[in-house]
Amino acid sequence: MTEPLEVYALVQREGRWWLPYGPEADAEALARVFNSDCSVVFLGPDGGSLAYDVTNEGEEVVRLEAALEAVAQEVIFDPQHSRPLNTAIWTEDPALLGLVQEIWDEHFATGEAEKQKGGKKPRRPYIEQLRVLVTDLYLAWQEDPLLCLGMPFSEGAWDSQSRYNPLGLSKHLVVLVKQLQAAGLVRVSAGSYAAPGAKGNRTGRIQASTELQKRFEALVVDGRAIQVVPSECIILKEGEGDYSRAVEYQDTDNTLCMRQVLTAYNDLLAQTFIDIPTLEQPWAVRQDNRGKDIRVAVGSRHQLVRRIFSRGSWEMNGRFYGPWWQGLNSKLRSQIFINDTPTVEIDFKAMHIQILAAQQGVELPPDPYELPPGQFPDTDPDEQRRLVKQLVLTALNAKDTRSACSAFREGLKAGHPGKHLKNTSLQKTINTFSEHIPALADNLCSDVGIRLMFTDSQIMERVITHSTLLGLPVLTIHDSAIIPYTHSKVLEETMKQAAVEVVGREIPLEAKALGLDHDSWKDDPVYVRLDYQTCRETERCEGYLTRLKEWENTTGREVVPFNIL
Template identity: 30%
Template sequence: MLLLNLFTVWSIDPKTKLGISLDANAYSGASRYRNPHLTYRQFEAAFRGLEALGFLKVTNPGYQFKATGEGQVTRVVGTEKLGLLLQEETQLSPIDVVPSPTRETILLRDNSGRMVEYDDTEDTTRMRNNLGRINHVLRQNWPDIEISRDEWVNLQERLEAKEDRVPIDLGSRYLSRIFNNNSFLMGGRFYGGWWQNVPSDLRPYIRINGKLTVEIDYSSIHPRMLFAMEGLEAPDDPYDIGLDPRFREVVKQTFNALINASTNRINPVSSFDADAIGMSWPEFKKVVRQAFAPIAKYFGTGEGIRLQRVDSDILEKVLVYFAERGIPCLPIHDSVIMHHGYTDELEAVMTQAFEEVTGIAGKVKGTLSVQRAREARGNPDGAWDIEDVLRPDPSFRDYDDRLAAWHRKGWGKA
């Protein structure tokens, strides 16, 4: 386990750090979140041995403040010696690293974000079984992103610069549902897929088994739910409140911040620019509240996290529908990425699932993926011949090698 995790972060970027707990208490006790086959004595022996042999290096020792309980686990990196050994001697690649099918997938957190224990119910058992079917299909297929080596490095640097994003690990294609605030009525969205960290401008380059994809998402899902709860029909575009179309995104972010917050006192959202909009943050927030007056009573109540349980149940229906047919779907909260050939069926299934759960008609919109070959070869408008099509592009070698390895190993045929 330690070797595979070190290889994984080394494959992402040799500078990527791996968090490891050296607290013996983390390896004991009867917890649904702990690997029962992994003991501290075994783990520490392997850790110290790899460190002594020069295969891993501690970059940041772990610590914990007794007064507050806050701290950080030990951070390590895999050395070049280890990376080259595993890559050259074993020919290991990211497609070989698959998650354990027995690990816990229904996660419950408290108000501080810490994992808490719970007793299973009929609902949690059903959700876990559904996730088992969904993850089984994901393990048998290979989602990837068709970008060049330079673009890959740039993407990882972009993600490392953001506090709410993590580097892309292509082996992370195993989903969990995370519930919040000690309640299975709050949250429940699907997490764990690497594609969820890809910025929107690069998502059109996501592939499944080398095939082009489509992303279909629910349009204005939470405003539509809240209007329905009040017995009202939502506007065609709830985020169009009469301002310049350039500010639609800041309206959307402000609305989401207001329904997710437990008070009406929220900080300016990341896209807010007082000079561009021509009003202060308090003034802008007031305009947004007035535009959503029929549902403004939900602002500052934390209703957003309760709505996440509803939208995650909707998405579960969609994912299970396709999983039962062996077709992989890549969820991103309120959207789904899958093979573009299923576009019409996906739209129909998503619309039906929304109506089954909420009782109102849903609205979806789609974005097709794009072909990279033309722009990669610097010939966006010119005619191709067969040699152009078949000639490999060296800048995309990493992607091509992974896809070839996937087909060569016969994955997806089980």
Template identity: 25%
Template sequence: MDWQFDFEEEQSLLDLQQKHFEALYFDSARRLNYRSYSDDENFVSVVDTLFDELGLSSGYQQELKRSALNCILTNFFLAWRCERPVAVSFNKNYYSDKRSRYVPKFFTYNIVIESIIKKLIETDYLILSAKGFSFANKSRYSRVDSMTKLRNLLPRFSSNDALDIDDSGFVEPIQLKDEHKKLVDYENTPELDEMRRKIQRYNEFILNQQVTVQMNDEDYSQLLFNTRIHLYTHFNTDSRYIRYDSQTTTRNEILDSLVNNYYPFTHTISLRHLSIKRVFNQSSFTKGGRLYGSEVQGLPKVIRHEIKINDESVVEPDYSTLHLRMLYHRKNIYPSETDLYSFGDEGTRKLNKAVTNIMLNSGDEESAIKAIAREFGSNHELKEEFGDEISTHVRIREIISAFRTAHPNIEEFFFTGVGLDLQFEDSSIMLEILDELVTKNIPAIPIHDSVMVGISHQEEVMNLMIEKYEEKLGFKPVVSCD
């Protein structure tokens, strides 16, 4: 009797453990992303095959259904590669809430669920692993997995060939966010249509250029090490997802095999996500408006220097201390200094630059001090160089005081939220620069206050940056190139 009790208790614990692992697996799901899409010709061939097999080639909305099928298959490929399910909502209201300019037209309940996912389940390409459930006191969408039948259609993508994922066709190039940084809808105007035309024209142009990063051994090794550590977390071994910690390297033999298989590295990396969008803030088309989206913007400067555009080395001319200089120009003053961040104690330029955006974007001094403290407190590089005291309110007030002393003529703009107005002006200038460069067939990549171009175009682009600034603001800026 005791033995029977122990056996049942052990079995109960095993069942509980299995349920726990299943819950963790389901909780790691990749949410169905309507922006994932691949135009790889081999992948498109698989899409075409299933498009006919599922009977989608007859009836209406064929092009929308083809786009939806591509998107869905791309999602399941990416999830399968990381051994994760896909989180899918079968609730009609979920899709009705998504109807806006920011969501592709194919992302409807009838197309995504009724026309495609349910048919893929019925034909054994997908399986519903779990209907909507709760885990950790939170509701979860249903979990859907790809089956062997679908995975066998994609063998060529499972090893050394990286699937090219592109979302540029599904991204609204003009985005408007409210005070809580949530996207809000808006009505088109002739001015917005012209702006959209310029952005789309640039995107079509830049996506036809070859942009690569050629890494030297030192930078490549560091990038490889950092990236591998994070890629390890994509894989499941012994029913457990790998955590990012110091013990990760103990599994290198298995993990390196997985990473080499799914994420091959070379010294020349092709950059594909180059399209841009213009993002406005505070529900206003005169606030913010900077250009985001290009993956180049997220690269460290030391790596950006290794980029080549159409096999040509690049330079990155930029507007020197742009926003502070714009404020001086508003006061009809030409500052004599070339570098407006160089003031106060020797070596503090980096700190002065770091606080500028927060001072100009904040609406009052106290909130700015708290924001600067958070920024400095989480910046290990600054803390290592200047010490932990840089995140104290006392030290921050000293930096702000030095700022006031160095720039009394523009002190009235500090802590007024003027930063978003300045971003609107500088992004408008940048869009005009890019539009003219497209006309001249000169590929360029924007980095907010700088432009990355081939070295042969350096002088022409620097002159254009000066010209467009003068046209917009009536003053001559300082443009430099390190």
């Protein structure tokens, strides 16, 4: 074969195999490949490949089309674009129930009836397990047709009696998936495991096939009939990365108390309408580090908060995870409304190094990330500060310098010049920071980050507890919180007090916008604040107003904007 070599994965749409560029770009993409003197390898769905020396002659294109038509199964284009299978999703929607029954009758009824004649009955009947599977495939397809669901395929991963398995799904779910794949209704990408903590480790992925998507399109589904059943919100995990797994535990006074706090908080969020008024569709779009657009589903079904502990320890991690606003960048978060009220986000500045400084009884300089120029080539002071901050925080979470440097480069967006920086160059910047703040030097590249996460989670737990008692919904990120802009002073005081209770002193705060109750307004004429209020009152689009009305109809609650205290 001639060089260069180009590699493409294939996806199937409308019964044909295409390069994965989207329907409008297929012709352009094919033309670019077929009008170049290069060798092209098309990855087949079975892991094999179809290799061709491509020339400008149409004859080669015809030969390629014939080969592609012979491929039997569909493939998942991007297994990394995924979310976990929601094992707590349930529906009583007639349209979805009808589809589940159709699929059951077509592919399962006879064989499963024979299996279930004798022996122990499953905790959850198999047809109801199929209901969970089809419902979440439908929701994923609604969010983004290219989104896939992650699920373990090992039988040992499914325990119908587990505290994390509220609907009692069993290992038979894997059998159902394989039968759906054989029937051409789902696409499957096998999981991979190289070594503990390896970058390529991941669970299996599933996605609705073209045929199942067509059946979804024919449905008229009442979204109000799809609910998330109550599930465990205090989670203890062991292992690393995508192969970490939740483990069982015995409740203690501590876990009971944490669950009580989080249940009350989730109940308050469920009674609160949280959305973005500029979104016509119920999703926001952000870019990942590869520059790829990622949809983030917005709505009450995606705001359940869980507290997750790591490495089998109640003193590692413990942060609050799960709600959709954590998947947004700061610009999108600034557009969130809570009960139709604009919001303010307040950050703990340099939270982790402030915690370390408090624990060691030292004071930090005004800007701990400000180092002498030249730490990174061709960067202005603002960009250098951002990169220094990213490198230091990465080093706090890393076990050694090598992994810190690797993780730093991986965290940069595609095409960023920092991706080419050598370990020696990054090590010099780490050393410069250590000289800048000697008291923190021993904490860099020492795996201290996961314990700092536990400390910051204790602070946020106090913020959540106090705000919930006041009936004020705050949206936590990890080192910041969002609140209606009518109540920013309450949040500021709560965050200050929470830090004092946990680390013994206040941690500096930074608000990304002014609250209406901020003291600075006292010196301004009333019209200045009214102008600001008008500016923050973003125009509500039709999609947002429709979702607001649907939320009111579903919950039976009226959305009442917050007023200044």
